[in-house]
Amino acid sequence: SPSPFQYLKLSLKDKPKTNNEKQNATAVQRSDNSSHCRSSPDGRRCLPRLLIIGTQKGGTGALRSFLSLHPELQESRSNEPAFFNRDRNYHRGVGWYLWQWRPMPAGKHVNNFEKTPGYLNSITAPERVRKVLGPEVKLILLLRNPAGRAYSQYRLMTETFWKRVSVRLVQSSISAPCAKSKCRNGGQTIKGLPRPSFKEMLADAAPSLAAKYYATNVSIPGEIGAPTCYRRCLNPEGKTWNGILSRGLYAPMIRHWLEYFDRKQMLIIKTEDLYFDPIRMMGMVQDFLKPELENTIDYSKLLVKTKDGHYDPANSETKADKRGPMAALLKGKSSGKAKVPMNMSELEEEQLMDIIEKNSHGVSPQTKALLNEFFANSLEDLYSLMGERLWEKVSDANERHRKSYDFASGNDTTGSDFLELCRTLRKKHVPSVATKQVTKKHGKSTEDRFIGIGANQLLFSALLEHSVVDPENAISDFNHYLIVARRTVATMLPDEAVKELFLDALMDQEFDYDTAPYGFAST
């Protein structure tokens, strides 16, 4: 096949400048036998043989960090080069792209790779990838339950982007968000605007959802000044797959890629499998990467299981895990400082659901039902394309964490349990015996210890006594219920002083596994 360099011009930077360099380059190329490498003044640079193409929020960061543990794989220097999906980058030429990787280490067999989740939903990327990297390039695609994916993106937008993104206003609607420094005239920062709830963002994304969420006549958020979504979030029926919902319409995107690539060039993995069963998945990935990969490594020695149940490279942390709702949920982090009304028992159901959505890492059952309805046809389409019903079976290995995961990912298996829990808890009292035990153990005067340790124990015992958590699966159940449950329990504590301490502790403390509730549960 023609060399990629025939399609796009190398930048001057990459051209050997001296005669010596020219000779060296020729020599390297001859011995290399690969049309994917070029010599440059500081060594041989090669195009990637593997792309992780998506999906956004599909665990691509984790996969990237796992792959880079392999001595024969070299990740790009920038986190997401976005060469094939961003016109601006693409028109910089292959030379620019080549510089995304360090020169090849002399005498070593190394394959370059990169991840850019935006490739999957790009209209232009597949054709460009084929042109530049050839039909033999390998593609890995991580697919996550689209409801969970949407929720994860919502968190990314509202927690990370909201602070630093400006939007360009076009007439009364909002087009692509842009980095604050890069917004042209008309850019308006959205910092300070009220953040939309998940359901508002979804409603803006799809009028069909809006109609179900709100009375028919309600204007869809998105007008200037309203708690607004980006217009790009939307338009699931439109031509781009660029939105919070449309990014989950996987089947047409995959078909689009298959117009340019043979199916055998593409490995599709479920995010959930990578999360819970990465050692097996990395075995599959390595098989897929043969013969480019000459040696297989044993990932069971390289990945360590975290307290949350997912895996990280030993001695390192993926930043995404720290921020994400999934991780936060499992760790029991509070999503913010928003105070929950103390008098929860007087709240209407609708308000309770709003609280769940706005102040916790949860998705209400109503929202889940709508999401499931929204994605139903497209998932059927995907299942027939894949010949497998991806999110219907949960393997035994995943069972232990399924509740926590499903809850975070917006699956509908646990939503009703969760709401039920809230209903139950607000009717009941925390048993005074639990309170007494905690107080006895830590003493009211040792308030610091109580805040750090007692609060979770107290809550846990309450959950146990109400049979809300099953002692057998205590940790995972507890994690599952933690976020809202602990606040709910707090509102029912009999003693105002303890209640205050408890609430403060909940707002500020992370759940600490080392002081985990087992000890207390067994007393």
Ligand SMILES: Nc1ncnc2c1ncn2[C@@H]1O[C@H](COP(=O)(O)OS(=O)(=O)O)[C@@H](OP(=O)(O)O)[C@H]1O
């Ligand atoms: N080991 C492992 N396996 C599978 N999934 C993992 C793993 N580690 C993290 N995650 C979850 O992946 C979510 C982030 O996905 P991405 O890295 O693709 O995000 S991004 O598109 O690059 O922003 C993000 O999901 P949320 O926490 O729900 O937001 C991460 O928790």
